[in-house]
Amino acid sequence: MCDEILDKGKLICDKCIRIPRRVTGERCFKCSKHLDSPYAEYCPDCEKHKKSFLRGIALYEYDSVKDSINSFKNNGRPEYAVFYADGIDRYLSDIIKSFHADVLVPIPLHPTKFKKRGYNQSELLANELSKRFDIPVDTHLLERTKKTKEQKKLTGNERLKNTVGAFHMLPNGVKYNNIILVDDVYTTGATLDEASRTLISGGLKNVFFVTVAIGSGS
Numbered sequence: 604m605c606d607e608i609l610d611k612g613k614l615i616c617d618k619c620i621r622i623p624r625r626v627t628g629e630r631c632f633k634c635s636k637h638l639d640s641p642y643a644e645y646c647p648d649c650e651k652h653k654k655s656f657l658r659g660i661a662l663y664e665y666d667s668v669k670d671s672i673n674s675f676k677n678n679g680r681p682e683y684a685v686f687y688a689d690g691i692d693r694y695l696s697d698i699i700k701s702f703h704a705d706v707l708v709p710i711p712l713h714p715t716k717f718k719k720r721g722y723n724q725s726e727l728l729a730n731e732l733s734k735r736f737d738i739p740v741d742t743h744l745l746e747r748t749k750k751t752k753e754q755k756k757l758t759g760n761e762r763l764k765n766t767v768g769a770f771h772m773l774p775n776g777v778k779y780n781n782i783i784l785v786d787d788v789y790t791t792g793a794t795l796d797e798a799s800r801t802l803i804s805g806g807l808k809n810v811f812f813v814t815v816a817i818g819s820g821s
């Protein structure tokens with residue numbers, strides 16, 4: 604969180620330990636976003652835009668870990684994947700196990716972005732989750748074929764358009780029943796929805812997701 608040097612064996616300092624806020628309380632049955640109304644089943648966004656995935660889960664409120672996730676992606680902090688995966692394992696393991704997943708599929712980066720960054724943060728996270736949940740990772744099922752603009756710079760409708768046709772499924776002969784897509788952040792869900800839609804069009808059925816963080820707005 605603060606980027607200070609840590610004592611050996613620690614992943615977060617004592618000052619920062621309370622910064623990441625877990626999503627708590629009533630949650631959307633689809634995307635797991637916090638619900639303001641205890642009587643709603645879905646968040647306003649999932650009510651409005653039908654999602655292709657069955658269900659997903661996220662660990663933290665995005666605004667509480669925004670800087671950390673930005674460093675994870677853009678400032679060369681790939682090791683943060685260990686901390687995030689530990690948290691997911693500690694707090695969300697029952698839900699993740701209930702998905703009965705055969706495979707973890709990280710959201711791929713476009714090849715030019717991958718080259719620039721040197722790693723795919725979602726793949727690092729998937730690899731860490733794989734060790735903890737004993738579910739294999741498949742990085743050859745989905746590829747990113749379209750260079751999308753950064754979602755956070757776009758409005759809701761632009762985001763939906765931006766991701767259409769962003770992915771391509773590579774038929775590798777493996778038939779998965781239950782897939783968990785892995786990504787760092789769920790904001791509008793447009794990226795995960797499009798990735799899921801691509802897999803479903805390719806004949807796969809049950810797509811779930813897990814992310815480190817989720818936005819609270821709609």
Ligand SMILES: [Zn+2]
Nearest residue numbers: 604605616619
């Ligand atoms: Zn700190």
Ligand SMILES: [Zn+2]
Nearest residue numbers: 631634646649
């Ligand atoms: Zn929702």
